[in-house]
Amino acid sequence: MFSDFAFRIFEASIDKYHEEDRVDQPRPNPYEPGSIEYLLYLKNWIDTVQWHYEDLIRDPGIDPEAALELKRKIDASNQERTDLVEYIDSYFLKKYQSVEVSETATINTESPAWAIDRLSILALKIYHMREEAGRPDAGQEHREACKKKLDILLEQRADLSTAIDQLLADIEAGRKYMKVYKQMKMYNDEELNPVLRERKQ
Known part of the structure; x- marks a missing residue:
């Protein structure tokens, strides 16, 4: 199933990141560029x-200038994330382009x-909640509460995975069709964000 295939790749990415656990570490990718695994x-x-x-x-003691720089990194990351989601949808559009709807x-x-x-995102929640549920320096009450939350996240993974696989099966069989709308975010566009437009003039 595609959901299991994707989740294993997500887990490998998360595990690799946490070997160094640094936001500024080099970005690796063991897969062939352009492949669905790579994406x-x-x-x-x-x-x-x-x-x-x-x-x-969210550090209360963060330096304001550092916070501003970090906010801009988050904005850039959000844009890259959105662009990549649309790129992945292009993969599915191409894959199912010959399906008779x-x-x-x-x-x-x-x-x-x-x-x-x-x-x-759910893979990340599961990783970190599992970490909290087994954290040796946390109290028993904290670990038990996190274990209950982890159980819910795992149930959510099962439900979401089923829904994804059913959607792909329906598209492949022509029971559903894809129609992708670009996000058209306005706040990063110099022509659409009035603050950026004014600074440009």
């Missing part, structure tokens, strides 16, 4: 780095890649 690994690596950016920026086919509320984006 999934890169997608999760971006998510993993951003996860730790979000930890850093049923006259009764329906569209899904989200595209395959955006569902896979949620699975990538």
